[in-house]
Amino acid sequence: MGYSIPMGEFELIERLLPLLSTQEGVPLAAGDDAAVVAVGGGEVCVTVDVLVDGVHFDRAVSTPEDIGWKAVAVNVSDIAAMGGQPRAAVCGLCRPAEVGQADIERLYRGMAEACERWGVSLVGGDTVAGPVLVLSVTLLGDVGPGGAVLRSGARPGDRLVVVGWLGAAAAALAQLGAEATPDPRLLAAHRRPQALPAAGRRLGSAGATALIDVSDGLGADVGRICAASGVRATLDAAVLPVAPGVADTAARHGLDPLALAYGGGEDFALVAALPPEVAHEAATAAGLAEGVPGIVAGEFLGPRDGAPLVTLALADGTEVDISTAGYDHYDREAPA
Amino acid sequence: MGYSIPMGEFELIERLLPLLSTQEGVPLAAGDDAAVVAVGGGEVCVTVDVLVDGVHFDRAVSTPEDIGWKAVAVNVSDIAAMGGQPRAAVCGLCRPAEVGQADIERLYRGMAEACERWGVSLVGGDTVAGPVLVLSVTLLGDVGPGGAVLRSGARPGDRLVVVGWLGAAAAALAQLGAEATPDPRLLAAHRRPQALPAAGRRLGSAGATALIDVSDGLGADVGRICAASGVRATLDAAVLPVAPGVADTAARHGLDPLALAYGGGEDFALVAALPPEVAHEAATAAGLAEGVPGIVAGEFLGPRDGAPLVTLALADGTEVDISTAGYDHYDREAPA
Secondary structure (H helix, E strand, C coil): CCCCCCHHHHHHHHHHHHHCCCCCCCEEECCCCCEEEEECCEEEEEEEEEEEECCCECCCCCCHHHHHHHHHHHHHHHHHCCCCEEEEEEEEEEECCCCCHHHHHHHHHHHHHHHHHCCCEEEEEEEEECCCCEEEEEEEEECCCCCCCCCCCCCCCCEEEEECCECHHHHHHHHCCCCCCCCHHHHHHHHCCCCCHHHHHHHHHCCCCEEEECCCCHHHHHHHHHHHHCCEEEEEHHHCCECCCHHHHHHHHCCCHHHHHHHCCCCCCEEEEECHHHHHHHHHHHHHHHCCCEEEEEEEECCCCCCCCEEEECCCCCEEECCCCCCCCCCCCCCC | CCCCCCHHHHHHHHHHHHHCCCCCCCEEECCCCCEEEEECCEEEEEEEEEEEECCCECCCCCCHHHHHHHHHHHHHHHHHCCCCEEEEEEEEEEECCCCCHHHHHHHHHHHHHHHHHHCCEEEEEEEEECCCCEEEEEEEEECCCCCCCCCCCCCCCCEEEEECCECHHHHHHHHCCCCCCCCHHHHHHHHCCCCCHHHHHHHHHCCCCEEEECCCCHHHHHHHHHHHHCCEEEEEHHHCCECCCHHHHHHHCCCCHHHHHHHCCCCCCEEEEECHHHHHHHHHHHHHHHCCCEEEEEEEECCCCCCCCEEEECCCCCEEECCCCCCCCCCCCCCC
C-alpha cells in the first residue's frame, strides 16, 4: 500500500500525500507498507491492494482460486512488512457479466484458503457489476509487540537481512507462453505467492529498525528503505537467495538470473535492517519460522554523498546500481 | 457492505457466506452494514463499498470531487448504521489512462473533504492502472458506547424510526437528462450524499434494537431488518419525510412521489427499531443532531404468518407491500 503504487506513479503519490488528512491522533503512520491507525481503543495496521484483470493477473494462467489467494497474500505481505499479525479482511469486487457466479465462488474460495493459511477472518465485502474484474482487498492486523516496524528507521551500520526466495515470480513470467512445460515451482510462486508474516514478527521482535516486503523488486524496495531512512545500502551478489529453478530458466531464455533476483517483482520476500549484533540470529530464526532462507545479504551505509541508493557487489569486484531495478505495472517493463 | 450487494445478487451472497471464514473470536458480526472485528486489542467496525464509473456515478453529472465525496459518504453511512464513529479510510483505485493526474487529485480532494466533514483520516491507498475507473473505499470505525447495533434485534412492538430525507436521490435521477435546470437540492443529494453518523450514535445510545441505512430503498432496507430479526413492519405513508422538491419533480414526470420515497435508493437515511417508551425522544434527538427530520414512521410486528415483510399504510386505508421496492445496480431498474 502507499508506495505499492506503480513506480511510474511516484510523482502522483507525492502530490496526493498532502491530501491525506490527519485527524488528530488517528494516523500513527502512513506512506508505509500499511498505515497504523488508532481505532477501537488500540492500534491497528491497515492496508489495501487492488488487482486488475490483465494487469496483475491473467485468467489464462491463474485459476479463480489462484487470483483470490493472491489478492489476500499481497495484503498479508504488507502486514508482515510492518511486523504485524494479520487478522481480518474485506473484499471489494467489481465483476463483469462474463464472470459467472461459479467463478465468483471460486475467487472467494481462494481468498478463504489464503485467509485460513494465515489465520485471517474474511468478514465481508461488496460485489458490484462493472466492465472488468477488479479485486480490492483490505486487511486489518495487530501491530507486533514492539510496535509497527516502519521503513524509516535503518541506520548506517545496520545489517541488511533478506528472508525468502528471490526471482521466482519474474522467472515464471519469462516462462509463460514460451515453454510448454513451465517449472511448476516457479509457476506456483507466480500463482500462489507466499507471504511471510511469522518472519516479519520475528524480525520485529529481534529489533528490526526497518522492514519492507519485496513487491516491486529487491533493488527498488531496498531503495525505499534507504529513501525513507536517509541511508544507502550495498548487497553481496554471492549470497542472494536465488530461488530454485531461476538459474535454469534464465539460461534457457538468455536472461541474467541475478537480474531476475534483484529486479523481479512479486517475490514477497522481506528485507529488514537489524543491528549487527543480532542480525545473523534474527535472520536465521525468521527464515526457519517460514521454511525459507534467512540471510545477512548486505549493509546499510551513510551518508549518501551522491552515491547510488542501492548497489550490488558482484563476484568480480564491480558494483552495480540496482536502486531503480523493478517492475512498473503501468508499462509492464521487463525487469531491468 | 455485505447486503449492500445488489438485490439481484441475494442468491450469490447467500452462497458466499459459508466461505467467509470465522477465525476464533475475530469476527463479532458479519453480513451487516459493517463487520465488527476484534483487532488491535479492541472492537473495530469495518466496511467496504465499491463505486464503478457508469454504474454508481456518471462523470457527465458528478465532478471528480463529487465522486470522491460519495465514495467516502456511502461508507460513513454504513458505520452510522452500526451506531459507530468513523475513524480512518483507505482507498483502492483503478484508473484508466484517460483519467489524468489532475482528475485523480480532484477525486482525492473530494475524499479529503468528506473525510474532514465526518472526522475521518484518509491514511493511504493503492492506485493501479486498469480499463475503468473504480473506487473501493474501506472505512474503519469505533463501535458506539453500547456496542454495535445490528439489523437483527428488532422486536414486535418496537417503533420504526426514520431519520433523514427520502426520495431526493431517486428524484434527481428522474430529472437528469430530462430537465434543463434540475432542482439543485435534488442534484446535491445525488452528487454529495449526506451520511448521518451523529444520528446513528444517538439512536444507538438511546437503545436502538436494530439499525440500517437506506441505500437500496426504504422498503428493501426495512425488509432487511425484518428478515434478520424475524419480524414484519408497517409504515404510515402520511408521515414519511419526503424530501423538498420530490413532489414537484414527481408531478412533472408523472411519477408517484411516495414511490420515490419508499423505493428510491441512495438516500442514506437511517431506520431504527426502538422501544416505544424512548422512540419519539430518540427520533427527535437524532434528527436534531444532523438537522434532518427524525420521526416515528411505523411499527415492527410479529409473527410473520405469511404476511408481507413490509407494508405501507396509505391515507385511504389500503396497505401496499413495499418489501421488494428498491434499486438493482445490475439492471438499473427504475424504483418500483
